[in-house]
Amino acid sequence: MNAGKIKESFPFFTAHPSMVYLDNSATTQKPQAVIDVLNKYIVEENANAGRSSYTLSSRLSRRIEKVREKVADFIGAETSEVAFTAGATDSFHKAILSLGFSYLKDGDEVLYALDDHKSFVSAWFQLRDTLARNGTRITLIPYSRRQNGDADIEDIHRKTTLQTKIIAITHLHNTYGADSDVHLLKDLREKGIIVFVDATQSIGHMKVDVKELGADIMAFSGHKMFASPGSGVLFVDKELQTKLIPLFVGGGEGSWVSAASSKVEFVNFCRALESGTLNYPAILSLDPAISFINMIGLDEIEAHLGSLTVQLIQGLGKIPGVVFPPGPKYWTCLGGYGIVAFSVEGVNSAEIGYALDQENIMVRTGLFCRADEKDTRIDGLIRVSVHIYNTEDDIKNFLSAIGRLARNPC
Numbered sequence: 001m002n003a004g005k006i007k008e009s010f011p012f013f014t015a016h017p018s019m020v021y022l023d024n025s026a027t028t029q030k031p032q033a034v035i036d037v038l039n040k041y042i043v044e045e046n047a048n049a050g051r052s053s054y055t056l057s058s059r060l061s062r063r064i065e066k067v068r069e070k071v072a073d074f075i076g077a078e079t080s081e082v083a084f085t086a087g088a089t090d091s092f093h094k095a096i097l098s099l100g101f102s103y104l105k106d107g108d109e110v111l112y113a114l115d116d117h118k119s120f121v122s123a124w125f126q127l128r129d130t131l132a133r134n135g136t137r138i139t140l141i142p143y144s145r146r147q148n149g150d151a152d153i154e155d156i157h158r159k160t161t162l163q164t165k166i167i168a169i170t171h172l173h174n175t176y177g178a179d180s181d182v183h184l185l186k187d188l189r190e191k192g193i194i195v196f197v198d199a200t201q202s203i204g205h206m207k208v209d210v211k212e213l214g215a216d217i218m219a220f221s222g223h224k225m226f227a228s229p230g231s232g233v234l235f236v237d238k239e240l241q242t243k244l245i246p247l248f249v250g251g252g253e254g255s256w257v258s259a260a261s262s263k264v265e266f267v268n269f270c271r272a273l274e275s276g277t278l279n280y281p282a283i284l285s286l287d288p289a290i291s292f293i294n295m296i297g298l299d300e301i302e303a304h305l306g307s308l309t310v311q312l313i314q315g316l317g318k319i320p321g322v323v324f325p326p327g328p329k330y331w332t333c334l335g336g337y338g339i340v341a342f343s344v345e346g347v348n349s350a351e352i353g354y355a356l357d358q359e360n361i362m363v364r365t366g367l368f369c370r371a372d373e374k375d376t377r378i379d380g381l382i383r384v385s386v387h388i389y390n391t392e393d394d395i396k397n398f399l400s401a402i403g404r405l406a407r408n409p410c
């Protein structure tokens with residue numbers, strides 16, 4: 001695979017030829033094919049889907065359904081199990097609100113990890129506190145993480161009780177870069193516990209298949225897999241959908257108010273959530289983004305990310321003062337999906353971020369929205385996250401810059 005050649009399909013890198021962009025976990029750059037779809041929609045195709053009888057509107061509705069087929073195929077789901085949302089955070093909230101108000105009962109428990117992304121964790125906290133105001137008490141029980149960065153599946157099993165209704169788990173962690181063995185929760189799922197997966201960092205980095213993972217609910221953002229910001233996906237298993245009431249409803253084709261029954265009726269849970277005018281260009285951009293990933297192939301992507309991760313870990317390991325948090329340091333075999341966090345002893349991570357910026361190298365610093373960032377005693381970290389267009393030279397440039405900064409802190 002020629003990452004340098006792939007870079008050429010990203011106009012961002014033509015605009016910034018010498019930039020070393022290593023913040024792909026925050027968002028990816030967009031290939032020309034994605035930009036073309038966005039432009040074409042705004043310039044030539046703008047209409048409101050599913051509401052009007054003219055060709056432009058009905059054509060847009062059909063295209064959205066084609067994108068739905070493509071997304072469903074990409075994650076091993078059925079089309080009726082896919083809802084378009086504004087992104088992972090939006091997906092979490094839409095699903096969690098509905099679970100809270102139409103599924104969970106007083107005394108129920110939800111297992112989660114306190115160092116997962118704030119978007120995921122805080123949605124559960126808000127739900128718990130809002131339910132409590134109305135007299136329904138649910139308990140959020142944190143499970144631990146192993147030193148290699150994985151969610152501790154044994155701890156999840158230990159903490160599961162008859163009251164456990166949901167396990168919230170992140171597939172690929174945004175700080176530790178480790179992929180959790182979500183499939184090892186299948187026995188709990190068979191007992192009726194809902195497995196709710198945050199696939200925001202794994203999508204586009206490895207094969208993500210809802211059936212293989214054993215996910216009942218799964219959420220991710222399009223902008224981290226080459227599509228436009230404002231695109232997101234919520235997968236909900238079709239059996240589970242029949243037990244949930246969508247709490248986000250409105251105009252569109254997914255739901256209607258029935259005067260006869262004085263109720264909101266809906267096609268299915270996922271479609272009802274697509275209420276109001278959607279971000280059509282963003283949804284359409286998922287199509288070329290998935291085509292781009294498929295054209296390269298997830299195996300190729302995984303192999304490339306794995307080899308850059310090894311280069312990063314080995315290179316960083318040789319720099320005096322570099323310290324890894326849980327994750328790479330404890331991996332038993334080298335590999336990974338392109339996310340490596342570390343700190344440099346005695347040097348503030350933000351200062352390193354500013355210094356790297358001066359050298360045209362973009363990385364993320366801080367604690368990357370981990371839910372417990374205010375309480376944790378971990379100092380800020382530096383996170384390098386690579387994707388398919390990053391080259392060995394990008395990593396070499398980054399490593400020599402960090403080497404210099406570690407020797408001569410600013």
Ligand SMILES: Cc1ncc(COP(=O)(O)O)c(C=O)c1O
Binds near residue numbers: 025089173174198
């Ligand atoms: C693991 C994880 N979950 C959720 C999110 C939230 O994604 P978004 O801001 O696109 O909604 C992020 C963003 O970085 C993430 O890394």
